[in-house]
Every structure is written in C-alpha cells, then in structure tokens.
Amino acid sequence: MATFIENIKMLNEQGELVETTITIDEGKIIAIGGQKPDGAQVIDGNGNFVAPGFVDVHVHLREPGFEHKETIATGTRSAARGGFTTICAMPNTKPVPDSVENLEYVKDLIKKSAVVRVLPYGSLTMNEAGEKRTNIAELKSHGAVAFSDDGVGVQQASTMYEQMKDAAKVGAIVVAHCEDNSLIYGGVMHEGKRNKELGLPGIPSVCESVQIARDVLLAEAAGARYHVCHVSTKESVRTVRDAKKAGIRVTAEVCPHHLLLEEMDIPSDDANWKMNPPLRSSEDKKALIEGLLDGTIDCIATDHAPHTQEEKCCGMVGAPFGIVGFETAFPLLYTNFVETGIFTLKQLVDWMTIKPAEIFDLPYGKIEVGASADLTIIDLNKEKTVDANEFYSKGRNTPFNGWKAKGWPVMTIFEGNVVYKEEE
Numbered sequence: 001m002a003t004f005i006e007n008i009k010m011l012n013e014q015g016e017l018v019e020t021t022i023t024i025d026e027g028k029i030i031a032i033g034g035q036k037p038d039g040a041q042v043i044d045g046n047g048n049f050v051a052p053g054f055v056d057v058h059v060h061l062r063e064p065g066f067e068h069k070e071t072i073a074t075g076t077r078s079a080a081r082g083g084f085t086t087i088c089a090m091p092n093t094k095p096v097p098d099s100v101e102n103l104e105y106v107k108d109l110i111k112k113s114a115v116v117r118v119l120p121y122g123s124l125t126m127n128e129a130g131e132k133r134t135n136i137a138e139l140k141s142h143g144a145v146a147f148s149d150d151g152v153g154v155q156q157a158s159t160m161y162e163q164m165k166d167a168a169k170v171g172a173i174v175v176a177h178c179e180d181n182s183l184i185y186g187g188v189m190h191e192g193k194r195n196k197e198l199g200l201p202g203i204p205s206v207c208e209s210v211q212i213a214r215d216v217l218l219a220e221a222a223g224a225r226y227h228v229c230h231v232s233t234k235e236s237v238r239t240v241r242d243a244k245k246a247g248i249r250v251t252a253e254v255c256p257h258h259l260l261l262e263e264m265d266i267p268s269d270d271a272n273w274k275m276n277p278p279l280r281s282s283e284d285k286k287a288l289i290e291g292l293l294d295g296t297i298d299c300i301a302t303d304h305a306p307h308t309q310e311e312k313c314c315g316m317v318g319a320p321f322g323i324v325g326f327e328t329a330f331p332l333l334y335t336n337f338v339e340t341g342i343f344t345l346k347q348l349v350d351w352m353t354i355k356p357a358e359i360f361d362l363p364y365g366k367i368e369v370g371a372s373a374d375l376t377i378i379d380l381n382k383e384k385t386v387d388a389n390e391f392y393s394k395g396r397n398t399p400f401n402g403w404k405a406k407g408w409p410v411m412t413i414f415e416g417n418v419v420y421k422e423e424e
C-alpha cells in the first residue's frame with residue numbers, strides 16, 4: 001500500500017520552503033507534489049518541514065563488544081530520534097571489522113537489530129593496532145563503506161601510505177582520525193587557557209594538524225581519496241584549504257560540538273565535556289564555521305560516542321573521550337546557526353544529507369522520485385529543553401543538557417516505514 005504525506009514543506013533549489021506532498025511506495029519515493037493515490041495511507045505533515053533523512057558518516061554504536069555503552073538497537077533508535085536514516089559505524093568495536101569474517105559478523109548484527117541504515121567501516125590496520133595492514137580490496141568487496149582506524153591516529157606514515165595506495169586501486173576512501181601520539185602529552189582537554197585554570201593536562205592543536213599535513217601529502221602521492229574526521233583547529237582548516245587549492249582529493253567533516261562550544265565554556269572538571277579532539281579556542285571555533293561556509297569543510301558528522309555514567313562520573317582524567325550526538329545535532333545547529341542567520345536552512349540540511357552522501361558515494365540524502373524513502377519531518381517552531389534522561393541512546397554523556405533549542409524531528413521515515421514518531 002502506498003503512503004501519502006500531505007501538508008508538508010520542502011526546500012527547493014533556491015532554498016525556499018515550498019508546500020508539497022510526497023508519495024511513497026515499496027520503500028521508494030514515487031511522486032513529489034502529486035495527488036493522493038486511491039487507497040493510500042495518509043500521513044499529515046501538520047505543515048512541518050521535511051528533509052531528506054540525515055546522513056552521518058562518523059558514529060560509534062559500540063556493538064559488538066561494548067554493549068554496556070550502546071547497542072545497535074539503542075544506537076539506531078537514537079539516530080532515528082535525531083532524524084538520521086543512514087549512519088556509518090566506526091570500527092573501534094570488539095572484534096574490529098578488520099577481516100571478512102569480522103566484517104560479516106558485524107553485518108549480521110546490523111541486520112538483526114538496526115532500525116536505520118548502518119554502513120560499517122573496515123579498519124585500516126588489524127585490531128586498529130597500527131601495525132599490520134588490512135586487506136582493503138577484500139573488505140570493500142564485502143561492503144565496508146570506507147576505511148578508518150578512528151579512535152586512534154595511524155602513527156606510521158608508511159602504513160598510511162601503503163593503505164592509501166591500496167585504497168586508490170579500488171576507489172576506497174581513507175578516513176582519518178588525525179592525532180600524533182607523541183604530541184598528546186597525556187592531555188584530557190585543549191592545551192590553552194582553560195586547562196591551566198582547571199589544572200588539567202592539555203592536548204596541543206599541532207597534535208591534530210601535523211598529521212593532517214602529513215596525510216594530505218601522502219594522499220597526493222598515493223592518488224587516494226582522503227577524508228579527515230572531526231576537524232577541530234584553525235591550522236587544520238588552513239591545511240585542508242591549502243590542500244584543496246593544490247588539487248588534492250581531500251574532504252573534511254566537523255562535529256556540532258566543535259561549532260557550538262569552546263574551551264572556555266567548560267564549567268569544571270566534568271567528563272561530559274571530554275571528547276577527542278577536545279573543544280578548542282574561540283578562534284578555532286570561528287575558523288571551523290568559516291571553513292564550512294567557504295567549502296573547506298564539506299559536511300557535519302556527530303561523532304556520536306556513548307559511554308556509561310560510571311565511566312564519566314569522576315572528572316576528566318581517567319574518563320574515556322566522547323559525547324553522544326544524534327538526538328541534539330539538528331535542533332542545536334538550527335537554533336544557534338540558522339535562526340541567527342549564520343547558516344541558511346539549506347546549507348545546514350545539505351551538510352547533513354547530500355554532502356556526506358556525495359563524499360561517500362551513497363545514493364541517499366536527497367528527496368527525489370526513485371530515491372529511498374528516507375525522510376525526516378521536523379517541527380521548526382517546536383521549542384524544547386535538552387534532557388539527557390530522555391535519550392533513546394544508552395549514553396547520557398552530553399555537555400548540552402538543559403540547553404533550549406528549536407527544530408525537533410517529530411517523525412523519521414526509513415525506507416518508507418516510520419521508525420521514529422514523537423511521543424506525546
């Protein structure tokens with residue numbers, strides 16, 4: 001039976017909101033702006049905004065191996081509640097998808113319990129240990145969406161170079177968490193002003209940018225497609241900008257928290273403010289926003305990284321890095337950047353849909369006839385306070401608890417089925 005969504009507004013090419021209808025059948029969009037087919041089931045959009053289902057190329061679902069933090073079931077329900085319908089799962093699980101066997105195991109788990117589309121990464125090195133290289137061609141042919149050792153940087157240049165050359169041969173994308181281990185200094189937050197006030201060890205900005213600089217040169221030499229995870233510093237933005245100018249095939253993502261927060265916002269030694277890379281200076285934050293606006297940074301990714309309250313209970317030293325992201329990303333960005341006129345609604349939506357989809361060669365992130373019926377219906381006027389206790393994610397680790405925001409997803413549709421509906 002077809003589904004007919006009426007009383008809905010979508011963005012046109014000019015970025016204006018126009019009233020329309022969307023007809024779905026067999027999981028696909030079959031008409032935009034048409035009449036209700038006989039017998040179709042009707043969804044009333046209540047005059048709300050409909051966006052393509054969000055695409056997030058950097059998420060941590062924790063299963064297999066760390067189910068106490070999150071499972072594929074809870075993580076994908078959390079994604080659906082945030083409006084995400086396609087998410088790329090990072091490989092820092094146990095086991096790591098570093099072999100066909102381990103990748104197939106992860107794919108089976110996804111098939112069993114995911115409520116949205118989960119595309120697993122393969123790792124760059126065995127067990128993400130940075131030593132023995134994985135077989136990129138083989139993992140790609142078994143469905144690895146891209147390749148990363150996210151959670152750690154690849155320390156050895158030759159390891160990265162060899163993997164980039166192998167990736168280039170089969171058109172695979174190398175996705176890098178850039179962090180030079182010799183420059184971490186046991187830091188738990190940005191090496192700047194606030195860490196000194198709090199008496200906590202700092203991670204200097206060069207820890208990230210120096211590895212991006214190395215990698216763009218390696219990508220050039222290898223002819224590889226190279227994507228940088230969670231860019232956080234102004235030097236990183238400049239390095240990516242220069243590399244793009246030189247014609248190197250580099251793309252980059254930025255996380256909502258790095259656009260919204262800076263080191264001086266950290267209220268105390270509270271591990272809900274601990275993530276990797278850390279919140280940087282206000283100049284860094286400004287450079288990230290400029291980088292998005294001038295196209296240096298290509299897309300937004302949440303880096304949804306759930307951890308337990310026990311792990312995050314007792315200050316930054318000793319706590320794991322990472323914060324959850326799915327259920328707050330859109331409203332926080334909409335409220336703080338679109339309502340204030342810094343981004344247009346179209347820019348924000350594009351950075352969360354078509355841009356990441358294009359980088360990763362995915363046929364998603366757009367509303368068009370023939371496309372998968374992945375849709376997010378958003379009430380742009382609805383105002384709500386972030387309440388971590390309401391999250392569908394197992395993680396409560398967010399620095400945004402208590403923030404007021406507008407623009408909440410009220411319904412998420414994946415392959416034609418409603419996978420999230422606002423409770424009321």
Ligand SMILES: NC(=O)N[C@@H](CC(=O)O)C(=O)O
Pocket residue numbers: 060092150151152177274275276277303305306320321322323
């Ligand atoms: N970002 C984080 O702070 N943590 C991530 C790892 C990562 O994305 O680097 C995690 O897996 O917890």
Ligand SMILES: [Zn+2]
Pocket residue numbers: 150151152177229230276277
């Ligand atoms: Zn990372």
